[in-house]
Amino acid sequence: MLRALPLRPFNRCFPSKPLSTLMPKRKSSSEAVETPAKKSRLVKTKEQPEPLAQRSESLWKVGAHVSAAGGIQNAIANAAAVGANSFALFVKSQRKWTSPALTQETISAFKAGLKEHGYDPRHILPHGSYLINLGNPDATKRKKSYDCFLDDLKRCEALGLALYNFHPGSTVGQATTEESISLIAQSINDAHKATESVVTVLENMAGAGNIIGGDFQHLAQIIQQVDDKTRVGVCLDTCHMFAAGYDLRVKEEWDRIVTTFDEQVGLQYLRAMHLNDSKTPHNSKKDRHENIGMGHIGLTAFHHILNDVRMQGIPLILETPSFEQPEVWATEIAVLDGLSGFDLQSEEGLDGLVERVKAVVKRAEGGGKKGKKGKKAPAKKGKKKEEQEDEEDEDE
Template identity: 45%
Template sequence: MKYIGAHVPVTDGVASAPLFASAIGAGAFALFTRNPSRWKSEPLTAREIDDFRRNCAEGGFTPDRILPHDSYLINLGAKDPKKLFMSRMAFLDEMQRCEQLGLTMLNFHPGSHLNEWSEQECLSRIASSINHTLEKTSGVKAVIENTAGQGSNLGFSFAQIAEIIRQVEDKSRVGVCIDTCHALAAGYDFVTVDGYETAWSEFADVIGMDYLCAMHINDSKKGVGSRVDRHAPIGQGALGLDFFRRLMADPRMDGIPLILETPDDTLWSDEISLLVSMAENREVR
């Protein structure tokens, strides 16, 4: 079964997220548990935690269908000691907030070398940061999101993600979220049937399908290999509707949260309905 949802707003606090998700017909959702543009946020209150847990239960959202996302400021691959300290402290706080909310995954962008040192050194630093955080937490999986390869961001290739995982000590607590727009921009040709199968075959060989915990399902304003991260509404970009029909018919994506981050939130309800229909019909083109 496909669990399709969106990254919903938390304007009225985290407890409002499952209510918004239910209102748009989602079977899964993503959220920020704190302000993604600040290093520090107010702690969650007992009332917020209880309301969130209750609203999730009433909406039928179990932890395996919820994908919190960390702050945009965090760079787990930072060379600068001060930036690294701030990033690790913020990441730890994110993981602890997930623990408090009863969530089991935290989605994050791996990090950037900022042209300050080598890719390999940065990848090792990212893995070390993950290890540092997992040692201090329990029950929450660190879910690495692939990037589009813009600037000095790492994690755009399956090989880079695999190298991070190789250096993570507790592999039971690390996973992967594939963003379809990012993958296309990074050079994985999901558009054609052959390209789709080749990309997933490489993922299986290099990383392993068991690590796939979630997906961000976005169309892309730019084409394959563009290295440009620009999301587009479903069927209105370079990936096209046939790709999403193929994805919705693919049983390898059953049972994980499939999250829209498309730019027009007024379309989310319609996009979810369209994707659910594709999943039920399982038409492949």
């Protein structure tokens, strides 16, 4: 039987001081600054952000994809500040093929931060580069993707992390789905032989164009061809599922989705979820994330997830627009945490919770930039932004 967890007071979601206090203050031009003879080799660590929310004791590990600006060790404090019980991050630039190697100082600072804030590596979900396409039939381009992929895995191992989430890839219109699936599996096998422990976590996709992963069967076929099945898993993105035709809005349909996934892939492979609402309707094949309860999926679907014991103990990561304002995620995490054991017949009801999200998003829209997680590259000439987003995994 599910243990009812009280909805935490939402006034904890908002800072007691202005947001400006969350960022280090710049020195005024009038302050005397002595220029050091040599650049410091110390790890860059930002001032600890002020906590906006307390972390709950929920068995459902809700978090967000937080910024690692200034050094990946900063992601840990950023996650703790919004009350996250899990978090995602990029272990290097998601828009570059290569990045400087991690220093021992950075690695030590990251591990110390995990210990300080009490995060279990099983609840941290690094996200792979958007450039990676292991399904590309062009051997030269696929090798470029594989090298980036392998570098990510080695970084995760150096940091003591257990999981690594990535988009499977695309046929780019030059191979069959089956051929690309085999290429993806072979790359995973090669990477497993070159590393020791990190679990490679395949993400389901929205089903657009030539992209692999919109159908659970695609994920199952990749896993079938992976030699070490203890090192492969799946991350289910709610927006992607919905866009690909899986309707999780009704409880019976959600249960049917989980049953289908278990039959086709296996629940033992479910290692994480991305919790995102959708800007576009069911079966749109478009990947457009919306804040929780404000899109076409609606908050009821997330109530199904946050009361399903099968979703306990894995990272449940928000990738919703934050508008550069941390209280957005703090509020969404508090709402999601509060759904566990929430009485749908209560006086406030889900509508009241949605209004709380809408209120903080409205404030944030007036003072921030949209979409803190992974900014999209500028649109290519002759291509609309939406078209480029749909094909972002097909370029290489």
